[in-house]
Amino acid sequence: MIKPISAFAVLGALALALTACGTTDVAASADTDTSAATGVGCADDATTTSTGPVDLTDAFGRTITLDQPAQKVAVLEWQQIEDVLSLCLTPVAVADADGYRTWDTAEELPESVESVGTRQEPNLDTLFATEPDLVIVEAYTRDDAIITQLEKYGVPVLATLGANAEDPIAQMLGTFDLIAEATGRTERADVVKEEFAQHLADAKTDIADSAPAVTDFVYFDGWVDGGNVSLRPFGQGSLVGELGEELGLTNAWTGEVDPAYGLGQTDIEGMTTIGDASLFYTGTVDPDSESFVDAAAQNPAWASIPAVAEDRLAAFPGGIWTFGGPRSAEQIIDAYVAAITK
Template sequence: MKTRPIAALAPVAVLPLLLAACGTTDTGADKEAAPKANASADCTADETTTATGPVSLTDSYGRSVELDKPAERVAVLEWQQVEDVLTLCLTPVAVADVEGYTTWDTAEKLPDGVTDVGTRGEPNLETLFGTNPDLVIVEAYTPEDEILKQLAKYDVPVLATKGADAKDPVANMIDTFELIAQATGREERAKVVVDDFNEHLADAKEQVSDAAGRFVYFDGWIQGGNVSIRPFGQGSLIGELGEELGLENAWTGEVDEAYGLGQTDVEGMSELGDATFFHTGTVDPDGDINAALAENPVWQKIPAVAEGRSFAFPAGIWTFGGPRSAEQIVDAYVDLLTK
């Protein structure tokens, strides 16, 4: 179940992030080579400046991070933060699970040549530190996370960001983005991006002002031949963005306190059949849940499905992403609600 943030693998309980070094790997990379600039069209046109002075900040868990200058060579171990670094017009020197990122997060293209340090749950630390980062950005869930204990053994600053907060997922998404901007001296760029997002959301509200109704967004996976469905309830980023547009989230069952994620099955979803269904359009390499549901006769009889009110989002929208992913989510809602 590599498609979800490490701490979102269990729908109703946040799992600890396990970190273990793998075998020796010689990357062959020039440790002193500067990371390539982000050559996206948006960044090529970017005219914001980068701060140059020392950086002193407090991360999401009250830990002090001191840098002689803004970080330039950043290693990133979770996809939202990879996206955020790219949105800030920087290119990380190392990323966990490059293939997974390119499959699940299309909001920002990862340039070729970035060192892949293995899985997000078990990155290869020797490969990671072989890229000579001046900052490692991680997603943590408590100040005592195993990842922080492991990285503390190395003499490189670590920025711990909060993966999710169901109390206000949109604010947490922006706070994480702005924290990374502060560490990299890209606060001026961050302000432009956040202003763009707020304007994007406001414009979308006007476009779907007459589209009020009940909805539920879901994804899921196949395990042991059984389909597990995960509704995104109150406190989920994608759910809250839907409600920002004037919709009512139909999932009122139990959700976890970080991501707002629930768990159910086909029968449970049948109880929500009066709502409009939205679901992931990305095909999980470990099992295509949408194909499995299409073959389920009970699923096909649910009113939302039988009446053509079940819609796939475009593939590659990361539901746990940063401002640019959030804009993709908003656009998907607008496109599907107004077609």
């Protein structure tokens, strides 16, 4: 089970386990092309990148001033890595490249990009050896330790907010817009956002036309610890949950969730309270944990859940990052359509 690193503090009350993928630093590639068209649709992109000075305010009211849009960016969180790639820019350095490639397949990260350690503890010496003109981070407060550390190097730091359960879709798009502004790629951002909006509208029509017998759902992931199965429902305020509701479905998880990501915590018995709702879960294989679904099937209570008994339990395709940007959101939408209309 993987969860957003920046969510560690806000999710403490839920006592969620933390699993993170580490990486080994590799030598910087001299031929890294920071202008390569790596994102979906970038090969045919005809948008214009601005060249003038940049003066913007980040998610914490900090002013970011650049003589020109950032071209060599280092990125320390997966959603923002995806966003940079969607904007047709290849980062010079990222945190946990191997983990990104496992958990976020919405945009392909070139092998040439420097990996600078884990998301929790990036190797700053390796990061700054790539000579970025902007570092993009995820934080929760203006005085977050990572911002303070990075600012000592004298390189501009764009701090983005990890999530906001009050409006997760708007938050996701707002982060995308910030990065686009910092890199001079607002025209490209508009194209991606329009594609996302059309993707959502088309999928909503597809689901409505299929007239599903059950429209209630719960999306969840989980992990196994000492033989015990812990499940994490994505409730109100989660990006996955809100995308489902935008499609005309109803998120049936009504338990307690955290104020940033909309995530809850329960066990198998707790999942028996969701009524007839269909169950969807992550299909990404965690290399550090056994299958929580296989483990759950060993508990007799699991078979009593209507969705399990009626074969309305479905895995979303592997590699969908449920805390990602517009392209991940499109993957989530496609997964809903495939599961609902099968």
